[in-house]
Amino acid sequence: MPELPEVETIARGLAKRVTGDLVESVWLGQKPEPLKSPAAEIAATLEQSRIATVRRVGKHIVFDLERSAGRVGRTLLSAKGKQTKPARPGSRVKRSLDSSTMHAEADKSVRPTHAVPTNAQWIVHLGMTGSLRICESRDEVLKHTHAILKLASGRELRFIDPRRFGRLSVAKAGDFDAGGYEPLEVELDRFTALFRGRKTPIKSALLNQKLLRGVGNIYADESLFRAGIRPRRRASSISHEQLQKLFLSVKEVLREAIALGGSSVSDYVDADGEEGFFQLEHRVYGREGEPCLVCKSPVKRIVIAGRSSHYCPKCQK
Template identity: 35%
Template sequence: MPELPEVEVSRQGLLSCLSQQSIIGAVVRTPRLRHEIPAGIDARLAGLRVEAILRRGKYLLLDCQSTCGGGWLLLHLGMSGSLRLVSLATPAQQHDHFDLVFAHTVLRLRDPRRFGALLWHEGCGVEKHPALAHLGIEPLSEDFNGDWLHAATRRRRVPIKPLLMDGRLVVGIGNIYAAESLHQAGVSPLRSSDRISRLRYRVLVDAIRATLEAAIAAGGSSVRDYVHSDGGAGCFQLSCRVYGRAGEPCLTCARPIRVIRQAGRSTFYCPSCQR
């Protein structure tokens, strides 16, 4: 699933191409993805200008003149979605469900599993949209620090890894990035969240930030369908120290990497380095 780094890479790639560009129209090829696509969205978007492209968690937010009678287009890539900039003449394929058409290019949403979302928020105040209102803190923000995470977990008697992936607490830390951050911080994914000290949380927050920033610099992780807006692939997964390496030697201590199931997801860790 595209997580925070992949969505941020998509945002950065689209920003230089689409900022201040006027929308000629839109093409909707399916009535719904995860949710129903708003009726009349093609007509609503036509003639508006993209003034900014922001990210909230795993949502891309396109400001379509929200302060001048427009609104916000919210895009979520779901499990298998991607956004591509293609030429006006590029024919749509089977899983290409939505086009945002500009004078010289098309922003195309491809989503084979249809778990993504395309939503509209009229006017300003997009943070109040139901899809965004419940989201937790941004892990790359200044407010996300070890003291905050320590305080937020005092009554959370659950393993730390599933908690880091709970978007109601912290947004965008997917399976790969949670595993890699915990290994870098030396924290076991099995450790109860309320049994981690303030000092260790400070180390963990630094590891999370470093892992996410490294992933963004590497173009994200391409393990299934995710590609950049220009069709290129991310390569962070090639540098993983624990994720996907079950049975292989830990790059720190040479002990075998172990894999278990937590909350329905595979968890990779080193039982020797992570306590």
């Protein structure tokens, strides 16, 4: 179940291996659930785009795409002869409406094959069981494969997701907004303000992606344990001092988990097929009935908002 540290690990691994590669063609499966944008739009955006960067935003993986208008223009010209309206899909995307006409006119007359980045994005959410794998084209196409990107390097980037909780979408650059603050970047006063006046359990607030983006069930439980706060405590009832502790705990847990490549539970592996090791550092998650590592009390498991929540009844108040 990829949360922030797993997604960060995956994005870093993908960045190493596909940055600069060109998407030559795209195959999308028939199951509609994983597609948040129309299939034709996803394919059209990806095809003939260069992957400029791969990065994590919350639990999303964002591929920043660039398209060389020169390449497209040249292809069209050679195939169809001189066109009065050269197709340059890149020119319109970034510029404002006011200036686009002028620029288009100028570009057309002076440099019809000038490269203009289109600045689109491919956004992948892995859900519970989604994975992105770099394959050779001869590799067996696994069951539950929903998308295959053929790359100019000869490899394929495949999206596989048995449970289909994952989502694929495309957006123009700058249009994608995951909401919430990045937990590793947020400042203390903004962090504490998130919980002011909220009657919901602190655990639920931590899982709310509109407040903080990227914290999931494992890291919420682990952060609350380190901060000594019970998951059912109402967010508004937590003292400033305790929130300060939670602020530090969240960052500490996430940083340690990223350093260890995330937590490998439910067969999570990163882009290189490597397991993470933070599951060995879990102090409460998945340890129901086992002794607290600090006080030896049995770890309790309760359900909050349908999520299992683990805590030490003695260490957490």
